[in-house]
Amino acid sequence: MANKSNKSNRVRAASGRTEVSEVLQTCEAIQRRKFNPFLLDVGRSIATLRKYFPQWKTFTDYCLDARTLNSLSDVIRLQNSQLRYESSTLYADPRFLSDKLRSLPIEHLARVFLKSWHPIVEFEQLAMTTAKEALHYWEMLLPYDIRRKRLDVSRALIPSALDAESLESMGIAAQESFSESLEKLWNEMKEGVDQNGQQNYWKFVKRDSYEETARRAYLVSFLVTYGYATLEKKDGDLLLMPHMEQRNLDLRRLVSFPISLKSRLGGREA
């Protein structure tokens, strides 16, 4: 009976060690600014420590317990500083800020910096300290080969030739020329018209995939611009009217007409 209870105590202590170690790891990750300090439920973590404290028998276990408790106090300190920081004027959500930084052009970022920058005026002169600093820099500078390793640059593949099929599969080369594609689509448009000689733009352009729809819309724009078809807006519908022959258009009367694929297909915009 005693053996059984000893065994169960050992099992509990082992699972306790795992749980407490996990709490400690989370605390350390928060200290390294990997997570928001409020992600950790401090009350629950303390309850975990309290739960397993009677199981500790060895010095290592007590040390683990003490380290975890110490780390938890650091997390509380970080939570406090986070609250103070969020209420300050300097507060900016890191994710929002990194999105903003990505979207701002380089010159704009430089201009923002110049508004807040007051550079120090200093006259450089060679002193013993600066000479020592320069020497130290060159002594500590790692060879280029070692610095390069940080980039994990793998060796480039040996150049090889690509055949036409590979280029087509990669989308670099087209199976048919551009003019052939235009002619094919023009014929398709002429075949699909109703008794009035017109057909709905979206019905003609829309296909299963977004890429194919965008490609057809792109080609139709050329057919309309070059006078192979006319695009008209009637009762909120866009109608295509193919001509049997190319028409000469008055270039001065041409207007641009943007059509958004996003509104029809959702997601990406043409």
Added chain:
Amino acid sequence: MTEESPRVPQQPETSPHFYSDRLKRAAHLLFFKRGKMPGAREWELRTRLGKNYEEILDDFNKILGELDLEVKRVKEDISSAPVDPISTSQESDDRFLVRLKNEMTLSESRLCGWRIDNLAALTMTISYVVSKQGMASRAEVERILSQKFGRWRSMNLVDIFIRTGYVREDETGLLRLGWRTKSEVDLKVLMTYLLEAKSEQSISESSTIDESLQLDAQYDSERTDT
């Protein structure tokens, strides 16, 4: 022909200033870089200029103000300063520096040897570290920089910022704001301008919507005319 000696403009007689010699000494102390960092420490100024060094610095500041410069007092970063266990002194040991009072233009910054790219990268680095409460991992900063400057360049840029004192790196690979950022950059102004800035995408989106609406209206009017 007689040669007339060039006329030297008569300078108005000024009464000798009480601080004149000390002002010069203050200028030498603040302008010339003696150690690793520019400027002078408080104890240096007290030793060389006397107890009323703050008055001398005020006078010096007035003179500098006419040249768009100012004397800036920077609090010593306690965490970065070496701890002297023997010293019992409780006095502050701030650093005094001379810096530009107002803004610098983009062309002026180029003349100072700063590339626009580097200034933009510095903005990104400092603002990101500020947004992470003054401490961000170097890898994260490099990742953000690499989106605009490439991976290799972003690593070099971070090295430059560390070397020039804008950020400092600890042994765990965390970047913190350096002494130069604290001395030169008005963080509140930087963050305010950055958060107020309109992104390139939102500018282009609004302009495209306006253009399409205009074109649509133009097309409709032309159709009704015909």
